[in-house]
Amino acid sequence: MSAQRVAEHKVVSEPSGVNSPLRTRFDSISMAPPDAGTDxxxxxxxxxxxxxxxxxxxxxxxxxxxxxxxxxxxxxxxxxxxxxxxxxxxxxxxxxxxxxxxxxxxxxxxxxxxxxxxxxxxxxxxxxxxxxxxxxxxxxGNMFDLVGLNFVQNILAVYSHVCSELVLLAFREESVEIINSACISISGLTSEVKRIMFIHGSSELCLVTKNGLRTFNLAMQL
Structure with missing residues (x-):
């Protein structure tokens, strides 16, 4: 199954606030052709x-x-x-x-x-x-270490220890096609991220470390 490579890194608006690090669009994605559907x-x-x-x-x-x-x-x-x-x-x-x-x-x-x-x-x-x-x-087009899924908002999150980057991928529920993405550079963490967690019933994501956690409002990121 062939896939078309998109290799583009666009800078988009950066939200303000202590929990709003540099955010870019993550476009290093190869996607397979859309599914024909299933019965x-x-x-x-x-x-x-x-x-x-x-x-x-x-x-x-x-x-x-x-x-x-x-x-x-x-x-x-x-x-x-x-x-x-x-x-x-x-x-x-x-x-x-x-x-x-x-x-x-x-x-x-x-x-x-x-x-x-x-x-x-x-x-x-x-x-x-x-x-x-x-x-x-x-x-x-990168290696990641942790993954989490928001089942309600259809958002897949992956995190790289090496790059200290959090990538968010929003997808359509039926086709699982990517409709939006964000790449967030993480800084200031005093220990390695151990887990990605989505807070149920909210738009927040947590990066859990040994010494605490860092929260992000997904409504501001995607």
Whole structure:
């Protein structure tokens, strides 16, 4: 699947305030052609229960639950199964796995060989083959370390320890096409960022460090 590279770095307006660092538009994105759509029956699609990374298993795995139409409403052990994501654990690292409301999975993979971060969007039934064929929905022309997802506002956030940059990607819910982006240079943190968190019911994002946290109002950034 071919993708067109956009390599453009435009400076946009910089908001004022102590929590409003330099912000640019992040346009180093390669996007796959738009999907033709799907008529998948949500009742037949797997539900993500848990993600286990290489610190638990030699190969990253998803724990999924599936109950087909017509089956008993009672969930039993037979409804649960594991799905292995066969990446090259020597050169690739899964940053995070999320599930959208339509039950498609978002898998974010950092590829050290290609020096890029790949975002896969697929139903669980086709996820392993899509990753194996290396057909990401889009790629970011940089390596990142942390990822978070705002399910309400459809915003994906990735953070780089090396560059001290926070990238926000706003996307359409149905097509998962990028409609806006922001690259925020982070300074003044006294310790390494450990986690990205979105505050439920608000427009705020937190970068959590060992010594505290830094908050950002997404309404001012995108």
């Amino acid at each position: 998948a029956n949500l009742e037949n699609e797997e539900v993500l229960v848990e993600f286990f990374n290489v610190d638990v298993y030699p190969v990253p795995k998803l724990l999924l639950c599936k109950r087909n139409v017509g089956e008993s409403a009672e969930v039993t052990e037979a409804n649960y199964f594991y799905l292995a994501l066969n990446i090259n654990v020597q050169t690739q690292r899964i940053l995070g796995v999320f599930q959208l409301k339509d039950r498609r999975m978002i898998v974010v993979i950092c590829d050290h060989t290609k020096q890029q971060t790949e975002i896969y969007v697929e139903f669980a039934s086709a996820l392993a083959s899509t990753i194996g064929q290396k057909c990401p929905k889009f790629c970011l």
